[in-house]
Amino acid sequence: MKLLIKNGRLIDPAGAVDRVMDILIENGKFKEIAPAIKKISGCPTIDAKELIVAPGFVDMHTHLREPGQENKESIESGSKAAVHGGFTSVACMANTEPVNDNRSVTEYIIARARQVGLVNIFPVAAVSRGQLGENLVEMADLVEGGAVAFSDDGRCVMKADLIRKALEYTKMLGVPIIEHPEDHSISAEGQVNEGFISYKYGLRGMLKAAEEVIVARDLILQERIQSRLHLTHISTAGSVELIRNARKTKTPVSADATPHHLLLNEELIQSYNPVYKVKPPLRTEADRLELIRGLQDGTIDCIASDHAPHTRDDKDKEFEFAPFGVIGMETSFAVVFDRLVRTKLLTINRLVELFSTNPARVLGLKDRGRVKPGYPADLTILNLKKRFKIEEKDFRSKANNCPFLGWEGHGVVEHTIVAGNVVYSRGGK
Amino acid sequence: MKEKTFRQDHLLGIEQLSVGDIETILETAEAFIEVSSRDVKKVPALKGKTVVNLFFENSTRTRSSFEIAAKRLSADLINFNSSLSSLKKGETLKDTVLTLEAMNPHIIVIRHPASGSPHYLTTFARSSIINAGDGFHEHPTQALLDALTIQQRLKTLRGLKIAIVGDILHSRVARSNILLHQKMGNEIALIGPPSLVPREFEKMGATVYYDIRRGVKGADVVMMLRVQEERGAKNYFPSIREYRNRFAINREIFALAKKSAILMHPGPINRDVEIETSMADGEHSVILQQVTNGIAVRMAVLYLLKGEIHEALN
Numbered sequence: 001m002k003l004l005i006k007n008g009r010l011i012d013p014a015g016a017v018d019r020v021m022d023i024l025i026e027n028g029k030f031k032e033i034a035p036a037i038k039k040i041s042g043c044p045t046i047d048a049k050e051l052i053v054a055p056g057f058v059d060m061h062t063h064l065r066e067p068g069q070e071n072k073e074s075i076e077s078g079s080k081a082a083v084h085g086g087f088t089s090v091a092c093m094a095n096t097e098p099v100n101d102n103r104s105v106t107e108y109i110i111a112r113a114r115q116v117g118l119v120n121i122f123p124v125a126a127v128s129r130g131q132l133g134e135n136l137v138e139m140a141d142l143v144e145g146g147a148v149a150f151s152d153d154g155r156c157v158m159k160a161d162l163i164r165k166a167l168e169y170t171k172m173l174g175v176p177i178i179e180h181p182e183d184h185s186i187s188a189e190g191q192v193n194e195g196f197i198s199y200k201y202g203l204r205g206m207l208k209a210a211e212e213v214i215v216a217r218d219l220i221l222q223e224r225i226q227s228r229l230h231l232t233h234i235s236t237a238g239s240v241e242l243i244r245n246a247r248k249t250k251t252p253v254s255a256d257a258t259p260h261h262l263l264l265n266e267e268l269i270q271s272y273n274p275v276y277k278v279k280p281p282l283r284t285e286a287d288r289l290e291l292i293r294g295l296q297d298g299t300i301d302c303i304a305s306d307h308a309p310h311t312r313d314d315k316d317k318e319f320e321f322a323p324f325g326v327i328g329m330e331t332s333f334a335v336v337f338d339r340l341v342r343t344k345l346l347t348i349n350r351l352v353e354l355f356s357t358n359p360a361r362v363l364g365l366k367d368r369g370r371v372k373p374g375y376p377a378d379l380t381i382l383n384l385k386k387r388f389k390i391e392e393k394d395f396r397s398k399a400n401n402c403p404f405l406g407w408e409g410h411g412v413v414e415h416t417i418v419a420g421n422v423v424y425s426r427g428g429k
Numbered sequence: 430m431k432e433k434t435f436r437q438d439h440l441l442g443i444e445q446l447s448v449g450d451i452e453t454i455l456e457t458a459e460a461f462i463e464v465s466s467r468d469v470k471k472v473p474a475l476k477g478k479t480v481v482n483l484f485f486e487n488s489t490r491t492r493s494s495f496e497i498a499a500k501r502l503s504a505d506l507i508n509f510n511s512s513l514s515s516l517k518k519g520e521t522l523k524d525t526v527l528t529l530e531a532m533n534p535h536i537i538v539i540r541h542p543a544s545g546s547p548h549y550l551t552t553f554a555r556s557s558i559i560n561a562g563d564g565f566h567e568h569p570t571q572a573l574l575d576a577l578t579i580q581q582r583l584k585t586l587r588g589l590k591i592a593i594v595g596d597i598l599h600s601r602v603a604r605s606n607i608l609l610h611q612k613m614g615n616e617i618a619l620i621g622p623p624s625l626v627p628r629e630f631e632k633m634g635a636t637v638y639y640d641i642r643r644g645v646k647g648a649d650v651v652m653m654l655r656v657q658e659e660r661g662a663k664n665y666f667p668s669i670r671e672y673r674n675r676f677a678i679n680r681e682i683f684a685l686a687k688k689s690a691i692l693m694h695p696g697p698i699n700r701d702v703e704i705e706t707s708m709a710d711g712e713h714s715v716i717l718q719q720v721t722n723g724i725a726v727r728m729a730v731l732y733l734l735k736g737e738i739h740e741a742l743n
Contacts, residue, residue, distance in 0.1 A: 196633075199598070199629050199630060200604070200632075200633060201545070201566060202544035202563070202565035202566030202567070202601060202604060203544050203564070203565075203566075204565075271548070272544070272545030272548045272549055313521070316521075316523060317521065317522065317523075318522055318541065318543035318546045319543060319545045319549070320543035320544065320545075321543060
């Protein structure tokens with residue numbers, strides 16, 4: 001099985017490549033990358049003239065809801081949504097039912113992903129049993145079973161001692177702890193960012209400090225432990241500054257931000273539309289702009305969607321009673337390219353780092369996020385000129401809780417290729 | 430009665446009203462006060478119209494006030510009471526409202542513990558929606574009846590200093606009053622402990638005071654808010670005793686206000702907690718007048734949203 005991709009502009013930051021290159025794929029792996037590869041008779045060929053060819057995109061923060069909440073999303077529908085959004089690899093969080101806190105759940109997810117066979121799925125296991133914040137999961141066993149990271153995600157580890165032990169123990173496993181930084185005693189029953197808007201509209205607030213005290217706590221612990229710590233969906237200017245300073249003292253840390261925190265602010269909640277109800281909450285415009293600076297200066301390494309599907313009924317409620325979360329895999333690239341790259345806030349090369357090179361590195365996916373002979377042939381091929389309009393009818397996800405519905409712009413995924421198979425083509429399958 | 434100039438489909442909050450809308454409501458309410466003083470307290474302005482009282486929180490005064498207002502306008506009224514627990518477990522709010530709407534009501538009056546619920550209703554309901562209190566957000570008819578009371582007593586709604594004392598953070602009455610008096614260009618003093626009166630409220634055109642004496646000084650109106658015991662449990666303040674010592678109104682503190690000042694409370698009052706009991710019944714207190722005015726204001730709102738102009742009012 002061969003596949004030839006001709007005339008595309010290959011942007012591969014890990015290999016320091018940005019030029020028109022032909023790429024030959026054989027048996028699911030990259031075979032040859034060269035300025036001109038002759039057409040091979042009988043070999044399927046994609047003409048990528050005028051298109052960008054990037055190492056496959058990696059979404060390091062998603063919720064695929066299987067096992068347990070298949071009415072919201074499944075590994076199958078989530079896989080379809082992922083490849084539609086240009087992702088060749090996704091990491092899925094542990095808050096399934098049952099919680100992914102033991103090897104059998106991790107292995108089940110991997111087996112289901114293989115059956116569906118569209119996208120590489122890398123399970124993130126819980127830090128604590130049942131995500132209860134008390135006792136560590138069997139971390140080594142889970143890593144052997146295929147878990148690539150540990151996170152209690154929405155139930156942030158409240159006990160500083162437990163996160164200390166988790167960071168220490170994972171040093172021997174070489175996998176990251178992904179922290180959703182939120183001090184639940186401060187955020188409590190909060191619904192939105194705490195400040196003038198929450199006060200005016202009578203919604204319980206979540207102080208920025210709820211995030212920042214955990215960011216600070218973890219960075220102080222990590223300064224000594226020197227393990228692998230990733231802070232996910234950073235949302236405040238204060239968090240960006242804490243991470244920036246930690247890097248100066250060579251504290252090992254990485255971070256991601258979501259498209260919704262990069263492109264939306266708290267003003268939207270004045271409509272009381274639960275589609276804008278997320279955790280962490282949409283923050284102020286000043287926070288949003290500082291997140292963009294964090295992407296520009298390297299403080300933030302990755303863009304991750306925190307794809308959190310809910311049923312229509314779940315979200316069709318009073319604001320306070322609706323669950324947190326938005327979907328994002330199918331819109332992440334389009335909105336970020338249109339609003340941050342076309343506006344020249346970021347380069348397309350930086351976007352590829354944020355969507356592929358860096359998340360692959362953070363998750364320790366050693367042969368991904370790079371286009372190199374012998375590596376699995378995962379590619380995302382982009383058309384930066386094609387116009388898009390985000391419409392619910394195009395979603396492959398089961399859910400529609402997307403804050404970008406109706407947005408228009410430029411930049412679409414043309415093809416998604418996983419292990420040499422074209423798993424998505426615009427207008428095709 | 431003059432031509433209706435009220436162009437709103439709903440009453441969601443003071444935020445959506447213009448100064449003209451507020452004045453129209455108050456003028457209309459003045460006209461309805463006369464109706465309530467008649468022996469036969471009934472006009473046919475809402476005859477054949479159905480009003481649903483949809484209350485998801487315990488409420489005696491607001492619910493009865495809307496009920497009496499609707500009945501004095503000859504509307505048919507049904508009360509639908511539901512507890513919060515059934516709301517969380519059972520039928521969704523949307524299904525409840527769609528079911529009620531299948532019976533073709535004209536107006537739904539909603540009281541709900543979640544802020545923004547009346548706004549949510551307007552995204553799918555056909556009836557006119559009146560917000561009778563949503564979470565910590567707004568309680569527009571309360572602010573309007575307060576305004577009517579102030580106007581009656583002080584003969585104006587402008588150039589005043591309005592002091593609001595208590596749990597501003599969790600008070601929909603405070604928010605609606607702040608919005609109303611900001612629109613009227615009045616000076617607003619918000620008084621309470623910092624945990625219940627965040628400084629950010631100053632962006633709404635108010636001044637925050639932690640010292641009740643300074644806040645009340647020179648006020649035309651002193652509005653006390655009910656303090657909830659549960660706020661103490663959540664450490665917004667250490668104890669009711671300490672709260673009372675710092676923020677209750679008594680004769681000595683009230684004397685710092687203008688001589689003509691009035692004392693208001695949206696009720697229900699906690700005697701000897703936020704308000705010294707003799708003050709509640711004293712000559713400056715307009716607490717019962719507020720309740721009386723509630724009927725006229727709610728008649729005005731119901732009438733302006735769905736009523737027919739009728740000669741009985743002239």
